[in-house]
Structure formats: structure tokens, C-alpha cells
Amino acid sequence: MSAEAATGEAWEDITPDAARRLVVAAVQAFAERGYHATTTRDIAGRAGMSPAALYIHYKTKEELLYQISRVGHQRSLDMLREARDGGGSAADRLAAAVRAFVRWHAEHHTTGRVVQYELGALAPDHYGEIVALRRQSEDAIRAIVAEGVAAGEFDVPEVPGTTLAVLSLCIDVARWFNPAGRRTPDEVGALYADLVLRMVRAEGGPVADRDRPEAGDGGLQAVQDLPDPPETADRRRSDQQ
Amino acid sequence: MSAEAATGEAWEDITPDAARRLVVAAVQAFAERGYHATTTRDIAGRAGMSPAALYIHYKTKEELLYQISRVGHQRSLDMLREARDGGGSAADRLAAAVRAFVRWHAEHHTTGRVVQYELGALAPDHYGEIVALRRQSEDAIRAIVAEGVAAGEFDVPEVPGTTLAVLSLCIDVARWFNPAGRRTPDEVGALYADLVLRMVRAEGGPVADRDRPEAGDGGLQAVQDLPDPPETADRRRSDQQ
DNA sequence: GTCTATAGGTTGATAGAC
DNA sequence: GTCTATCAACCTATAGAC
Known part of the structure; x- marks a missing residue:
């Protein structure tokens, strides 16, 4: 190809x-x-x-970057929301989210690199729009993790921090993935879904069914401490933690 | 500060x-x-x-980047080797490696961003030198993971893939860490060490002591499939998988 | 819509006084 | 070792012919 x-x-x-x-x-x-x-x-x-x-x-070179960034972020968000709203246990849905997100970052690692690592070159208003999409992606993962914890399927030290780690693991695939390497995008997706489930699983393994509180975020979505909005396009890089 | x-x-x-x-x-x-x-x-x-x-x-702007990259990579390698050669179980040493590496990427996230994300701008010969240091860092983590598996402390789907994920998780901290955020570098280090141990732990928990093969890599260090060496300084980004 | 030509500004790096 | 002054190359973006 x-x-x-x-x-x-x-x-x-x-x-x-x-x-x-x-x-x-x-x-x-x-x-x-x-x-x-x-x-x-x-x-x-x-x-x-x-x-x-x-x-x-x-109109400008930046508009080209903005187009790429916008489409890529929207695609990511759709993918994660589809997994969040899919059927099955929280473990099933988290695995589906990680599999899809990782697979996409491997298969489209060129696009992924631009989407994930060139944000800092966007104009301030475009940057703000992209950050909003990124927050929503994080929300989608956090919802699955929180539901798994509420259902007793997952045991994690902390929901927002674990969410960040899961997202971080998936994103970094765009940086290191090499199509000439040993693994196909499918294989990396399967491996990472496995590793993430190991990371969040409750000690006794998943609980099949038990009395559990209403599923949902239940106030567990902490407000993120984002850096101040940029003054100029190139003054900041991170949009998380 | x-x-x-x-x-x-x-x-x-x-x-x-x-x-x-x-x-x-x-x-x-x-x-x-x-x-x-x-x-x-x-x-x-x-x-x-x-x-x-x-x-x-x-002599040039690139020489400044090279200096920064070389010192940062050498510091990372020293840190990881110190953890690998430290005392305690494989779990202790893996936790120590992750804690130190993550803490460094959080505390020195400005340096970390340059070290981890600006490699692609190095001249070809400098790039080659840095990639050699990066392979050695990966070797250090892989040795700890392999020893943990050999000792029955760890249960992972695959040693090289798990090593890559651990390294990846730590590196990405430089991208997202925000000193104005909720967590201190120490806290992120502790959280990530916890998450990584959950990822690699054997189902029954760590095995205290049992008959085990001689510790060491035992041929588990697969040769990495790295991309071809660069023709020009800006023609490639990844050096893994 | 695409081209050639070029304006207007910035860049990495050097020359030479002090 | 540091400065001012500057060069040659290159950049983004526009003008105007077709």
C-alpha cells in the first residue's frame, strides 16, 4: 500500500x-x-x-492544518463515543474503544502524528475548537472507566488519572508506530486492549452481575485543569491535566 | 519556581x-x-x-538541539539502568524505573518535550547516535519485564510489546503534563508506577519465592525492526517498533 | 483554476569593529 | 566574546496573464 x-x-x-x-x-x-x-x-x-x-x-497554510486537525479529532471522537455507547460490559466497551482508537492511530499514523503533535501551530481560535473536541474524547473514555468502577468490574487507583493514562497510551501509538515493524495495526490494537484491561481489572476478575448503582458518570467527571488559552498560536503545547 | x-x-x-x-x-x-x-x-x-x-x-542551531537531546537521553538511560540494577523484586525495580522516568518527564517537561518530540530535526549522524541511546533505554526496561516474567512475578501477553507500552506511557507524560494541573510530578510518578504494576502483575499476585530459571534476558530481547536510517534530517520521526 | 513572476518580509549564518 | 551590520537564501502570499 x-x-x-x-x-x-x-x-x-x-x-x-x-x-x-x-x-x-x-x-x-x-x-x-x-x-x-x-x-x-x-x-x-x-x-x-x-x-x-x-x-x-x-486561504493559508494554517487553514490546511486546521482542516486536517478538525477532521481527525472529529473522527476520533465519533469512534470513542461509538464504543462508549455500544453494548456489553464496561470491559467490553473499554476494550472496543482502545482497540479502535489504537488501530486508527496505527493505520493512519501519518494523520495521527499531525493530529496529535502539531496542535501547537494552530491559530488561537482554531486551537480552542480542537481542545473542546479533545475534552469530549476524554469524557467518553472517562465515562466507560467510571461505569466499570461503579459496576465493580474495574478497580483503579483514580478515575481521571487512569483515563488520562489510557488515552495517553493510545495517542502515543501515532508517534512510535512503524508500518515496516513487526505488528499490524490490528495486532497492536488487540495487544493494547489486553494491556488496558489488565490495568483496570478488579482483583477477583470481572463481576458478572450484582447490585450496582445507576450507571453513568455520577459526578465523577472532574473539571480538568487546562492551561490558560493561548495568546499566540505557538505559546503552548499541552491541553491536558 | x-x-x-x-x-x-x-x-x-x-x-x-x-x-x-x-x-x-x-x-x-x-x-x-x-x-x-x-x-x-x-x-x-x-x-x-x-x-x-x-x-x-x-556552530549551528542544530548543534544546540543535539546537545539538549544527547544530555537528556543520557540522563534517561542512566536513570533507567540505575532502576534496573537496583535491589528488590522485579516489581520493585519496575516501579522504581517508572516512578523515576515519569517524575523526570513531569518535572522537566520542557526538556522532555524537546528530547522526545524534536528528534526529527537532528542531522542524520546525530539522529543515529540518539537512536542508539533510545534502544539502550528500551533494553533496560525490557530486562526488568523479562526478569519479572521469568520469576513468575509478572504475567504479560508479550514482553517486547509490554515494554513498548510501559515506555510509551512514560514518554507521553512530557506531552500532557501541565505544572498548573492537579498533580505534582511525584504524584504522577506514583500513580503511573501503580498502573504499570497492575498491567504486568500475575493473576495470583506476586510469587514470593519459587524455583525459577536464572534471571536475565535469556534471549527474550528480540531485535527491533527500526525504520531505515534517514537520508535527510527531516525524513522520519519514529524509531521504534 | 492554474500558471509565471514577484513582492515583502524573515531566516541562518558571517564579516569585521571593538 | 560580544557587538552592529549585512548577505544570500528562502518563505508565505499576492498580482495578473491565460
Whole structure:
């Protein structure tokens, strides 16, 4: 599978064709070199156009990054919410969430790198919008963990901290995954789902059925301490803890 | 504590004074904006010098990054080897490794971000040197995990994959840690050591003492499938799997 | 919509006075 | 060792022909 095929899958519905080619080219370039090291000439060249053609479809280089970041974050959020709202025990749903999220970060590791590691180059208003999506993704995982604890399926030292660790583990896959490596995206997803369940399982193993409080977050969703909103686009990097 | 104080701790023995100020300034700038978005003017300005003064102490901007990366990676490796060679059970030593590594990435998250996420901007020969240090860090963790499995203390689905996950979890702390957040570096270290032990623990809990094979790697250190060495400095990002 | 040409500004790094 | 001044290269984005 060519790099373009792997990168392009998520961008099928962008039209016109030239705009899609530019996004695909930008994802590859941003993932390889980083946003700031990538020139608009490079992007346009990869898309088979002159440097000026980029500006017919996108107002700035940052708008291209914003498009990539927005679609990628929305896709992640949909995926995690689908797992949260799916059937089965909390363990089933947490495993499904981790499997899907990890698989996506491995399969689309080029997109994943841009989505996860180039946030800091977004304009302040775009950054704010993306952070809102990230909080919602964290909420989805936290809900599953909290429900598992409430149901007696999980035993964790702390719900928000464990949620952070699970999310963190999945995100970092985009950084290290190498398609020429030993494992397929499916295998990494299965391995990580296994490891995460080991991390949260109650000592006696999952409880099949017992009296349990109403499922839901039950006030367990602590407000996150996020850093101050950015003054300029490049003044901060983290949006968690 | 000022940002400079937190960043500066690791660079005390760099002389002369101007060279140290430049490294500290570079760490802060690279962590905030990324290597490519940082100008030599910005670094020199933060260090209280003219743009040209930087070149008295460092031949290029990349040499500054290399210095930061080399010292940070060497410090990480020393830390992990000290835990590996320390006393106690495999669980004790794995917990010590995670606690120290996570604590360092939280406390020195500015340095950590540069060390972990700006590798891709290194010149090819410098990059190769850093990757060698990273492999040795991975070896240190893998040795502890393998020894725990051999001793019956740990039960993991796969030693190399579990090692990767542990390392990954620790590294990602540099990305998300926010000193204005809820947790201190010590608290994150303790939490993560707890979570990692849950991840690797044998179902029946640690085995106190039993017949066990000679401790050591025993051939369990699989050769890593690393990507091809870079042709140019900016052509690759990952060095694992 | 795409091109060539280029404006207008910034960059990494150097020259030479002190 | 540090400064001011500057160069040559390169960048993002725009103008205007087709």
C-alpha cells in the first residue's frame, strides 16, 4: 500500500479533487517534517501543482492544518463515543474503544502524528475548537472507566488519572508506530486492549452481575485543569491535566 | 519556581555561563514553539545576547538541539539502568524505573518535550547516535519485564510489546503534563508506577519465592525492526517498533 | 483554476569593529 | 566574546496573464 493510499483514506469526500490532493500532500509533509518545516511549495509540489495553486483552495497554510486537525479529532471522537455507547460490559466497551482508537492511530499514523503533535501551530481560535473536541474524547473514555468502577468490574487507583493514562497510551501509538515493524495495526490494537484491561481489572476478575448503582458518570467527571488559552498560536503545547 | 529554574536544573555544569544560558533559552523556545519555528534570534534574545553571539558558542542551531537531546537521553538511560540494577523484586525495580522516568518527564517537561518530540530535526549522524541511546533505554526496561516474567512475578501477553507500552506511557507524560494541573510530578510518578504494576502483575499476585530459571534476558530481547536510517534530517520521526 | 513572476518580509549564518 | 551590520537564501502570499 502506498503512503498516499494509507493517508488518503480519511479524505475521500473532500472536493474538488485538487483540494483533496492538497490535504493528502499536507498530511504527509506535516507528518514527516512537522508543520513549520513544511513549505507551501512542498505541499503544492506533492499535489502536482504550482506554489500559487494552493491558495485557490486554502486561504493559508494554517487553514490546511486546521482542516486536517478538525477532521481527525472529529473522527476520533465519533469512534470513542461509538464504543462508549455500544453494548456489553464496561470491559467490553473499554476494550472496543482502545482497540479502535489504537488501530486508527496505527493505520493512519501519518494523520495521527499531525493530529496529535502539531496542535501547537494552530491559530488561537482554531486551537480552542480542537481542545473542546479533545475534552469530549476524554469524557467518553472517562465515562466507560467510571461505569466499570461503579459496576465493580474495574478497580483503579483514580478515575481521571487512569483515563488520562489510557488515552495517553493510545495517542502515543501515532508517534512510535512503524508500518515496516513487526505488528499490524490490528495486532497492536488487540495487544493494547489486553494491556488496558489488565490495568483496570478488579482483583477477583470481572463481576458478572450484582447490585450496582445507576450507571453513568455520577459526578465523577472532574473539571480538568487546562492551561490558560493561548495568546499566540505557538505559546503552548499541552491541553491536558 | 520560574520556568528558567525548572528548565535550568539539568544544565548546571555547562560552561561558560553564556553557553549555559543559550541552552536553557533553546530548551524553552524549542519546547514552546518547536525547533523549526524557533529562530536563532529568539534563542539569543532570551539569553540576553545579540543574534550573532549564539555562533560563538554553537556552530549551528542544530548543534544546540543535539546537545539538549544527547544530555537528556543520557540522563534517561542512566536513570533507567540505575532502576534496573537496583535491589528488590522485579516489581520493585519496575516501579522504581517508572516512578523515576515519569517524575523526570513531569518535572522537566520542557526538556522532555524537546528530547522526545524534536528528534526529527537532528542531522542524520546525530539522529543515529540518539537512536542508539533510545534502544539502550528500551533494553533496560525490557530486562526488568523479562526478569519479572521469568520469576513468575509478572504475567504479560508479550514482553517486547509490554515494554513498548510501559515506555510509551512514560514518554507521553512530557506531552500532557501541565505544572498548573492537579498533580505534582511525584504524584504522577506514583500513580503511573501503580498502573504499570497492575498491567504486568500475575493473576495470583506476586510469587514470593519459587524455583525459577536464572534471571536475565535469556534471549527474550528480540531485535527491533527500526525504520531505515534517514537520508535527510527531516525524513522520519519514529524509531521504534 | 492554474500558471509565471514577484513582492515583502524573515531566516541562518558571517564579516569585521571593538 | 560580544557587538552592529549585512548577505544570500528562502518563505508565505499576492498580482495578473491565460
